[in-house]
Amino acid sequence: MDAANGIVVEALVREFRKGPRAVDGIDLRVEPGEIYGFLGPNGAGKSTTVLMLTTLLPPTSGTATVAGFDVVREGPKVRGVIGAALQEAALDNLLTGRDHLRLQTMLQGLPRHDRKGRADELLDRVGLTEAADRKVGGYSGGMKRRLDLALALVHRPRVLFLDEPTTGLDPQSRSALWDEVARLAREDGVTVFLTTQYLEEADVLADRVGIIDHGRIVAEGTPTALKAEIGRPSVHAIPAVADDRARILELLDRFGEPFGDGELAVRLDEGIGLADVVRGIDAEGLALHDVELRAPTLDDVFLAKTGRTLEGAAEEDEEPAAARRR
Amino acid sequence: MSTLEAPRAGWTPGVTLTQIAAVAGRSIRRTARQPAMAIPPLVFPVALMLVNAAGLEPSTLLPGFPTDSFLAFALAVPFIQGALFATMNAGTDFARDIQTGFLNRLSLTSLRGSSLLAGQLAGIVVLGLVQAVFYVLVGLVVGVRFASGPAGVLVILVFAAIVSLGFGALGSFLALRTGSGEAVQGMFPLLFVFLFISSMNTPRDLIAVEWFRIAASLNPVSYLIECVRSLIITGWDPKALGLGFGVAIAIAIVSLVLASWAMTRRLTRT
Numbered sequence: 001m002d003a004a005n006g007i008v009v010e011a012l013v014r015e016f017r018k019g020p021r022a023v024d025g026i027d028l029r030v031e032p033g034e035i036y037g038f039l040g041p042n043g044a045g046k047s048t049t050v051l052m053l054t055t056l057l058p059p060t061s062g063t064a065t066v067a068g069f070d071v072v073r074e075g076p077k078v079r080g081v082i083g084a085a086l087q088e089a090a091l092d093n094l095l096t097g098r099d100h101l102r103l104q105t106m107l108q109g110l111p112r113h114d115r116k117g118r119a120d121e122l123l124d125r126v127g128l129t130e131a132a133d134r135k136v137g138g139y140s141g142g143m144k145r146r147l148d149l150a151l152a153l154v155h156r157p158r159v160l161f162l163d164e165p166t167t168g169l170d171p172q173s174r175s176a177l178w179d180e181v182a183r184l185a186r187e188d189g190v191t192v193f194l195t196t197q198y199l200e201e202a203d204v205l206a207d208r209v210g211i212i213d214h215g216r217i218v219a220e221g222t223p224t225a226l227k228a229e230i231g232r233p234s235v236h237a238i239p240a241v242a243d244d245r246a247r248i249l250e251l252l253d254r255f256g257e258p259f260g261d262g263e264l265a266v267r268l269d270e271g272i273g274l275a276d277v278v279r280g281i282d283a284e285g286l287a288l289h290d291v292e293l294r295a296p297t298l299d300d301v302f303l304a305k306t307g308r309t310l311e312g313a314a315e316e317d318e319e320p321a322a323a324r325r326r
Numbered sequence: 327m328s329t330l331e332a333p334r335a336g337w338t339p340g341v342t343l344t345q346i347a348a349v350a351g352r353s354i355r356r357t358a359r360q361p362a363m364a365i366p367p368l369v370f371p372v373a374l375m376l377v378n379a380a381g382l383e384p385s386t387l388l389p390g391f392p393t394d395s396f397l398a399f400a401l402a403v404p405f406i407q408g409a410l411f412a413t414m415n416a417g418t419d420f421a422r423d424i425q426t427g428f429l430n431r432l433s434l435t436s437l438r439g440s441s442l443l444a445g446q447l448a449g450i451v452v453l454g455l456v457q458a459v460f461y462v463l464v465g466l467v468v469g470v471r472f473a474s475g476p477a478g479v480l481v482i483l484v485f486a487a488i489v490s491l492g493f494g495a496l497g498s499f500l501a502l503r504t505g506s507g508e509a510v511q512g513m514f515p516l517l518f519v520f521l522f523i524s525s526m527n528t529p530r531d532l533i534a535v536e537w538f539r540i541a542a543s544l545n546p547v548s549y550l551i552e553c554v555r556s557l558i559i560t561g562w563d564p565k566a567l568g569l570g571f572g573v574a575i576a577i578a579i580v581s582l583v584l585a586s587w588a589m590t591r592r593l594t595r596t
Contacts, residue, residue: 055595056430075595076436084434090427094359095352106348107435109341135359151431 005032005067005081005158005191007053012062014048022048024215025062030193030208035185037206037223038195039298041310045215046195047087050163053193054084067158067191083157087164089148093137097128097147100136101154108155122150126180142173149180159191160184166201178205199298199310211302218305227296230304232256234294235277236265240287248286255280267300345437349445350452356419357453363419367411368460371404376468378403378527388532393559398470401461402554403526405482406547408457409489410517416450417497417510424505424592439589447494454490458483470558478557481567488574489550495581502588524548549573 007030014023023045030036038046051057053066055075063070069077091100101119110118123129126146136144145165152160162181166174182205184190196202202209203223211219211226219226235255239248245264252258252266255277259265268277274293281288302310357364379396386394393399423429432442462479465472472478500510523538524547533539542548553570556563 054434056433058594079434079436079595082434086427086430088427090431092352092356092428094356099352099355103348103352104435106344107432107437109344109436 005189006030006034007036007064007066007159007191007193009049009053009064010062012049012052012064013060014045014052014057015060021060021215023052023059026212026215026217028210028217028220030191032191033185033189034207035181035192035194035205037202037209038193038212039197039199039202039209039302039310040195040212041197044212046197046212047163048215049212050084050086050161050193050195054082054086054161055079080155081158082161083152083155083159084161085145085148085152085163085165086161087167089141089144091136091139091144091147094135096133096135097123097139097143097150098132100147100151104151104154110155118154122153125153126150127176140173142169142176145169145173145177146180149177153184157190159193162192162194164195164197166196166198174201181205197310203298209298211298211305213302213306219301223298226298226301230296230300232267232270233296234259234265234267234300235274236263236292236294237277237281237288238264238290240289244286247284248281248288251280251284251286252277341436342438342441345435345441346445346448349432349437349442350448353416353419353446353449354452357415357449363415367408367415367457370411371407372461372464374407375400375404382527385528390529390532392529395470395559397465397468398559399555400527401465401470401558402551403521404461404464405458405486405554406489406526406550407521408461409454409486409493410514410521412450412453412457412490413493413497414510414514414517415497416446416453416494417501417513418507420446420498420501421505421507421510424501425507429592433593433595439593440586443495443498443585443589446498447491450494450497451487451490454486454494455483458486465558472558473561474557478562482554482557485553485570485574488571488578492574492578492581495578495585499581499585499588502585502592505592520545520547524551526551546573546577 007028009026009028011025011027012023013021013025015021026045026049028036038049040046048057052059053064053071055071055078058072063072065071066078067081069081071078095103098119101122102115105115105118120129123132126149128143128146128150131139131143136147139147149162149165165181166177169177178201181192181194185192194201194206206223208220208222209226210217219229221229235252237248237252239245248264249258249262252264255272256266256268259267266277274291278291299310302308375397379400382400383396385391386396386399391399423432462482474481497510500513501507504510523541524545525533525542530539530542530548533542549569550573552566553574556566556570560566
């Protein structure tokens with residue numbers, strides 16, 4: 001692989017004194033110019049991985065290189081070629097957007113003659129030119145995220161780390177950010193390492209996805225390949241009469257693997273189609289208010305690999321993660 | 327221009343100076359944009375001085391009291407009290423940077439820990455100087471005449487810069503160690519105790535209560551106040567200047583060493 005702006009991680013581990021291994025021996029490779037989506041619930045180890053790859057947290061063991069530089073032995077070189085927007089948009093509410101960019105251009109060592117032009121260019125690129133002289137405290141969440149991205153790009157990084165960049169954003173802001181990230185990879189050849197807990201984000205944006213749970217990568221590949229691996233679509237039914245629920249559930253069991261938790265849904269067995277299910281229900285004299293055939297999603301991949309849905313895992317892991325932070 | 331083709335300045339002493347200036351500028355800008363942080367260090371010490379002067383003016387009748395103007399005697403206190411205020415504010419601000427992740431943003435640049443600390447402290451020193459100039463002006467307005475003349479005023483400003491540096495480094499140390507603005511604020515009453523158990527209201531040799539006189543003599547803050555006071559009411563007193571500058575420089579050195587160590591611990595980047 002061209003090491004110029006790729007990421008190579010081997011057996012990377014991070015242990016904290018109190019708590020389990022946050023990252024438990026992961027291996028991954030991100031190709032230059034690729035958008036790699038790192039998908040997982042809260043507390044899965046995504047942010048810890050980003051902190052290690054951005055040199056802010058030393059690994060307990062294992063190796064990682066970013067753009068050909070070792071994150072432990074060549075920290076300053078790594079920092080010189082990466083940009084990062086970490087989980088919280090760490091901005092100073094008392095400074096304006098332009099103040100932030102001025103500060104960042106000075107800290108990143110841009111030549112004096114390049115600073116103003118670069119700041120204006122980035123403000124324009126993220127659509128903040130009009131708001132540039134307003135204090136950041138008055139910015140919306142979307143504006144803060146866009147400014148955060150602009151700050152990460154000041155020194156024209158070769159590798160960009162985005163840690164849950166769209167969490168809490170409205171759909172419009174999310175979509176605008178996706179467009180900009182995609183443009184960076186496509187037009188500028190920037191390698192993007194993006195963590196997310198949103199399936200759609202990984203699905204739409206990432207060239208390849210790594211799914212992490214409890215510090216381990218449980219699946220990796222293109223979204224299409226991962227879903228194809230699961231292969232089977234599912235059928236989700238809503239009974240017309242509530243009392244028929246138990247009978248329908250029992251009937252669905254014949255056509256595949258039930259989802260569990262009382263949900264009227266089944267992952268279809270090989271060779272079974274929606275028509276078979278509808279005919280079966282009809283034959284029993286049962287009526288449905290609605291029935292839906294769903295193609296596999298990345299959540300199905302997560303379910304297949306971990307036995308939990310991504311949403312359920314997030315809720316389940318919230319408490320231990322909070323305990324670790326304490 | 328392509329993202330990958332763009333030039334980037336490497337590390338040079340010039341880059342370091344630019345970085346220090348950037349951090350200092352932010353520190354000053356933040357304070358200037360927070361009236362609640364900028365005004366109390368200016369107003370509160372002056373108000374306390376005026377109240378004390380109104381109530382304690384008869385002290386000047388004590389045999390051996392070094393001046394017949396209690397305002398002149400008390401004017402030294404705001405210089406130290408203001409520095410304490412500013413220190414706490416700066417420490418709290420620094421702790422907030424740690425809590426909000428802003429320090430991580432700074433850590434991701436080529437900024438060195440020493441440059442970050444230098445920038446923070448440069449900002450504090452500039453603000454300390456602004457305060458000191460304000461106190462000098464207040465003194466002149468209320469009729470205090472500086473016995474050491476304009477040169478003495480300049481020495482007071484230099485002294486104020488050193489005191490701000492020392493206390494600023496102490497505040498930064500507390501912020502870096504605890505990462506908590508509340509913890510830094512919690513130190514404020516303790517530092518105030520040091521101020522009150524000093525010679526702020528009475529010359530040490532006129533303090534009648536023995537334990538208080540001993541405590542004031544052991545308290546380094548007494549020597550800081552007496553250094554400024556000597557320049558205001560006595561003129562050029564080598565002993566007071568030597569002790570004052572000695573204590574201020576010692577505090578600055580110890581605090582800087584502690585803050586530098588804490589910075590190294592805080593910046594765990596590789």
